[in-house]
Amino acid sequence: MIVMRRLVEVDGKVRTDINYPAGFMDVITIEKTDERFRLLYDVKGRFVLHRLSKEESQYKLCRVQKVSRAKKASIGRNPLSHGQLAAIPYLVTHDGRTIRYADPVVKVNDVVKVDIATGKVSGHLKFEAGNTCMVTRGANIGRIGVITRTEKHPGSFDIVHLQDKNKANFATRSSNVFVIGEGQKPLISLPRGKGIKQTIMEERERKAKKTKDS
Numbered sequence: 486m487i488v489m490r491r492l493v494e495v496d497g498k499v500r501t502d503i504n505y506p507a508g509f510m511d512v513i514t515i516e517k518t519d520e521r522f523r524l525l526y527d528v529k530g531r532f533v534l535h536r537l538s539k540e541e542s543q544y545k546l547c548r549v550q551k552v553s554r555a556k557k558a559s560i561g562r563n564p565l566s567h568g569q570l571a572a573i574p575y576l577v578t579h580d581g582r583t584i585r586y587a588d589p590v591v592k593v594n595d596v597v598k599v600d601i602a603t604g605k606v607s608g609h610l611k612f613e614a615g616n617t618c619m620v621t622r623g624a625n626i627g628r629i630g631v632i633t634r635t636e637k638h639p640g641s642f643d644i645v646h647l648q649d650k651n652k653a654n655f656a657t658r659s660s661n662v663f664v665i666g667e668g669q670k671p672l673i674s675l676p677r678g679k680g681i682k683q684t685i686m687e688e689r690e691r692k693a694k695k696t697k698d699s
Contacts, residue, residue: 488500488501488502488503489501492515492516492517493513493514493515494513494514494515494516495507495511495512495513495514496511496512496545496580496601497512497514497601497602507524508524508580509524509525509526509532509579509621509663510523510524510525510545510546510547510579510580510663511523511524511545511580512537512542512545512601513534514542520536521536521537521538521539521541521542522534522535522536522537523535523537523541523542523545523673525619525627525675525676526619526621526626526627527627527676527677527678528626528627528628528678528680528681528682528683529627530626530627531627533676533677535674535675535676537674538674541673541674542601543600543601543602544598544599544600544601544607545598545599545601546596546597546598546599546610546663546664546665546672546673547578547579547580547582547596547597547599548578548579548594548595548596548663548664549576549577549578549579549591549592549593549594549595549596549597550577550578550579550593551576551577551593552574552575552576552587552591552592552593553574553575553576553577554572554573554574554575555572555573555575556571556572556573573585573586574586574587574589575587576591576597578597578599579663582599582604584597584599584604584606587606588606588609590609591606591609592612594612594659594660594662594664595609595610595611595612595664596609596610596612596663596664596665597609597610598610598672610664610665610666610667610672611664611667612632612659612662612664613632614632614633614634614635615631615632615668616631616632616664616666616667616668617629617630617631617664617665617666617667617668617669617670617671618630618631618632618645618647618662618663618664618665619662619663619665619680620647620657620661620662620663621661621662621663622657622658622660622661623657623658623661624657625655625657625661625682626661627680627682628647628649628655628680628681628682629649629665629671629675629679629680629681630647630648630649630650630653630655630680631647631648631649631669632645632646632647632662633646633647633648633654634646635659642658642659642660643658643659644656644657644658644659645657645658645659645661645662647662649680649681649682650679650681651681653681653682
């Protein structure tokens, strides 16, 4: 009933299908209650709804999956140019967006900052050492760390090494890494836990302390 009353928006568009799929980095807005959320992962690989401010809900980060050039109809009215085709550069993001005429410095694995209202790119983050990332797949899903180095393996998967705020090192495939900030400053606010994975003993101590305080 709530969805059919057109009260729920996903990335700025009203959705009335209760089965509409929302994914990583999508912004969910409920204007009636003045609430906004971003879909992120916790360190156990579960989706979490992270509450946002109105300013932060106006943009989302999209990972570039493909950069290519498309074909267009003939250009100009000059008879000599009849049949000429202009190649249009475009990129495809992780959420299925196709963005034309993006900045040529943007490459695969980089992340673009997209304005939700207009759908235009307002900035980008490079996939390079020193930037903050979140792991979106694999055994380390949900963990957040800074890229320390990248191992190139021609013919196989490139491996990215990261380090979290507790100085713990971990590694994953490059396709699992989603850049969320330049340097150690993320462009989005982070969910509870800040993407730091705790050991079983640390979790046990935290829960015991929480029970004792309550």
